[in-house]
Amino acid sequence: MEIFGIKFAPLNIPLKRRLETLAVAVTLCPILILAFAGYLLLIYFFFYSEILRYVILLYLFWIYYDNYLYNVGGKRAQLKQWLRTCALNRYYCRYFPIKLVKTTDLDPNKLYLFCNFPHGIFASGVHGAFGTDAAGYSELFPGIDITVVILDKHFRTPFMRDYCRISSVASSSPESVNQLLSTKPEAPYTGRATVLIVGGAAEAAECMPGTYRILIKRRKGFVRLALKNGVPIVPVCSFGETNLYDQLTFTEGSFMKKLQNFIHKIYGIPPIVFIGRGLFQYSFGILPRRKSVTVVVGSPMDLPKIEEPTEEQINEYHGKFVEHLVDFFEKEKHKYVENADTVHLEFV
Template structure:
């Protein structure tokens, strides 16, 4: 049904699909507004609540005792990762995790997964590696994934407890090396290399990555001797469009300013709503496939030269490009007209 240009969802929709929409929309809104809600809740409890002393003690513990946990593997809670919320979210798209045939991870080794594209909010990487709702654990039962996110998120009261429980860790080099230097193996650090800079380019029908000048992940792989694994989320950029923000526009300047101040650009996503399909903060219901590629062997080098770094960087870019080109026809519509743009 359409009214005044807004396409509304039918009234008779199975409860299962309603719950899927609630799961996907609730996830996006929680992550986007979680920091602001946490700060407002903290102020409210300190100023207007009888719980102010408990909050003060929590903040002291957070700042002086628990401050480095995000750099030491975090503290996941499997009961949170097992919540039905994540299954409904996964089934909404639906989202599938696959591994290139023939690829098996060595249980005694640690791996550095490099996931692309970031999209609006790295939906594929989040579902695959920060929840237990997907096929990942069945495919790689001997490895524990740690999704890497901004360190600033771990100084936000309450919100930090959610991302901790999902197994997330800080994006600092110290944190990633801690994960990859586990002598027993079985760890995976999952980084979204393009970061929020890549989110600027997230639009349906295009795959533009921010990778050409990013080599920090390569240096860490060399220093730890961890294999690099390309991971691609096919369909990631189809989940949201965004308000036009060409470079030089007022909106882009505001977004650049917010990114500089708080680490995140104030992008304006265009998705759908809970009860209509024309606009909103709920992702579009599009198939999403997270494909794990073949590991690239890396020899440990304590002090890698620039030549070694860029040689491995080129090898990784070629591997990622091949992963996209070889599988895009299986997972994307109009694949023959889609090219991977690396900037």
């Protein structure tokens, strides 16, 4: 049904599909609100609420006390397992749907660095495939614990940091990633996979339907950490991730582009104008469109352990990984991408 150019959802949509849409909204909205309004909420509660002011003071003391833990991720094993298997995440993955595919078996006794491309707008595929068990991660990779790494800035934002801790994700700070790559997980796990989106939030600005533009040329810190710990790097591609949203783009040199770059430098996240769908209509909104996302895990590229790798060694293995990534993408794209012959990885 279409009214004034807006395409509304039919009234007779099955309850199952309604629940899937609701699950995506419940998952996405807290992240949007807390990531961008955490400081504003803190200031508002402190200056304009007499009762909550004292709670905020206690909260600030807690942040100061707890700050040294911000970059080590979460160790709430029971809560983490419950969150990974809850019904909310099952409905979330069915919405798109999100599928997880492995191309080779991994040694369950090793530590791995999963490098995922592309980020997309909200990295929906990474959350569904690795942040939950709804796509079958535990069955595909038994014995290998999984930790998703997100922007370090989130662990410094009031309220958002606590949401991240409850979700058992980890900070992207070098200290946090190094800890994950250097320590064995607790029983019953025998290995660990650390999921890093190399392009980070900045890559969201490159997200356009049908394209795979990734930031990797100047991103070499992950290679340094992998060499330092002798950890294999595994390429991962979220096919279809960039099709979930459209976004408005601004020409170089324009006021909006300069403003976008300025906020990106200050906050670490580029402000983008993305266009998805709403709860009850398909024309615009903050929810992703119902398009399939297939997260494919490639074969690991083994690296030697070098305590203090030189720039030459980092550049060497960075180049080898880029070649490994391109080969992996070209081999797998025909299974998941339309007009695959015209689609290639673009490095920016």
